[in-house]
Amino acid sequence: MAFMRFPFSFSPLRPPKFPRPFTAFAVAAAAVGASAAVVAVSSSDRSSLWNAMSSVVSSQHSSALWGSLSLEDNGVHVLERKTGVSFPSALGPSLKLCGIGLRKKSVFGLKNIDVYAFGVYANDEDIKKYLSEKYGKLPVSELQGNKEFIDDLMESDIPMTVRLQIVYGRLSIGSVRSAFEESVGSRLRRFGGSDNKELLQRFTSQFRDEFKIPRGSVIHLSKEKGHVLCTSIDGQEVGCIQSKLLCKSILDLYVGEEAFDEQAKEEIENNVATYL
Known part of the structure; x- marks a missing residue:
C-alpha cells in the first residue's frame, strides 16, 4: 500500500485552499475511488482533503462524496501523522x-x-x-x-x-x-x-x-x-x-x-x- 502523505482534516465544504499537488490527489481520488490511498493527518496543519474533494464534486452533498470513499475494503485509510496509526474510512457498510x-x-x-x-x-x-x-x-x-x-x-x-x-x-x-x-x-x-x-x-x-x-x-x-x-x-x-x-x-x-x-x-x- 502506498502512503500518500497529505494534511487532512474533516471540515465543512468551502472553496479549497491548498497547493497544486493536493488538488491533483483530490482529482485522482474522486476519479478512481482513491484505491489504496492513505491520507496523513497533522494536528498542526489544518488544510482539508474534504475541501479538496469538494472542488471536484462541489454540486454534491458531502455524504454523497463520502459514498465514493466509505467502503472499508476499498483500501482508503486516514493516517494520524504523529503516531503513524491508520484508520479505515468506514467500518462495515x-x-x-x-x-x-x-x-x-x-x-x-x-x-x-x-x-x-x-x-x-x-x-x-x-x-x-x-x-x-x-x-x-x-x-x-x-x-x-x-x-x-x-x-x-x-x-x-x-x-x-x-x-x-x-x-x-x-x-x-x-x-x-x-x-x-x-x-x-x-x-x-x-x-x-x-x-x-x-x-x-x-x-x-x-x-x-x-x-x-x-x-x-x-x-x-x-x-x-x-x-x-x-x-x-x-x-x-x-x-x-x-x-x-x-x-x-x-x-x-x-x-x-x-x-x-x-x-x-x-x-x-x-x-x-x-x-x-
Missing part, C-alpha cells in the same frame, strides 16, 4: 469516519505520553433521521460548539463506534481498566448520580487480565441500536451492556464538553453536521 484524535496521559506531571489514537464513526443515515428535523437548516458554524446538538447526538439512538488503537507499547489491560474506572466513572456520576457503581463495574470487568494489548491492539466501543454498548478487543467481543447512560458516558470522553482531544472533537462536530 454504514459507519463513516467522523474524526480522529489522540489520548494523551500525563506521567508524574512531567510529560505527556501518547496512549492511543482514536477514531469516531457514526451512521450518517441515522444522523439525518434523528437530527435533521431539529438542526438540518442550521449552518455548520452554528452547530460548532453547540452543546445541545452534541447532547442530542450522544443521546439519540444513532449507532456509533469509537475505535481505539494502542500506541503505547507498555500499556497493560489493568491500566486500561483503571483509566476507564476514573474517566467513565466521573461521567456516570455527572449524568446519572452516584448510584452507578454496579454499572461501572460491569463495564470495566470486561477488560480482564487475560487480555494482552501490545502496541497495535484495537479496542472497539460500539453503541448499537437500542443503546447497547458492545466492547471488543482485537476482534473478540468481550461483552454487551444495554444502558443509555453508559453509552452517553463513553461518547462524552470523545465528543463531550471535556473531550480528550479538543481538536478532534471540533472535527467530529463539523463532519457530523455535514451529514444533516
Whole structure:
C-alpha cells in the first residue's frame, strides 16, 4: 500500500485552499475511488482533503462524496501523522469516519505520553433521521460548539463506534481498566448520580487480565441500536451492556464538553453536521 502523505482534516465544504499537488490527489481520488490511498493527518496543519474533494464534486452533498470513499475494503485509510496509526474510512457498510484524535496521559506531571489514537464513526443515515428535523437548516458554524446538538447526538439512538488503537507499547489491560474506572466513572456520576457503581463495574470487568494489548491492539466501543454498548478487543467481543447512560458516558470522553482531544472533537462536530 502506498502512503500518500497529505494534511487532512474533516471540515465543512468551502472553496479549497491548498497547493497544486493536493488538488491533483483530490482529482485522482474522486476519479478512481482513491484505491489504496492513505491520507496523513497533522494536528498542526489544518488544510482539508474534504475541501479538496469538494472542488471536484462541489454540486454534491458531502455524504454523497463520502459514498465514493466509505467502503472499508476499498483500501482508503486516514493516517494520524504523529503516531503513524491508520484508520479505515468506514467500518462495515454504514459507519463513516467522523474524526480522529489522540489520548494523551500525563506521567508524574512531567510529560505527556501518547496512549492511543482514536477514531469516531457514526451512521450518517441515522444522523439525518434523528437530527435533521431539529438542526438540518442550521449552518455548520452554528452547530460548532453547540452543546445541545452534541447532547442530542450522544443521546439519540444513532449507532456509533469509537475505535481505539494502542500506541503505547507498555500499556497493560489493568491500566486500561483503571483509566476507564476514573474517566467513565466521573461521567456516570455527572449524568446519572452516584448510584452507578454496579454499572461501572460491569463495564470495566470486561477488560480482564487475560487480555494482552501490545502496541497495535484495537479496542472497539460500539453503541448499537437500542443503546447497547458492545466492547471488543482485537476482534473478540468481550461483552454487551444495554444502558443509555453508559453509552452517553463513553461518547462524552470523545465528543463531550471535556473531550480528550479538543481538536478532534471540533472535527467530529463539523463532519457530523455535514451529514444533516
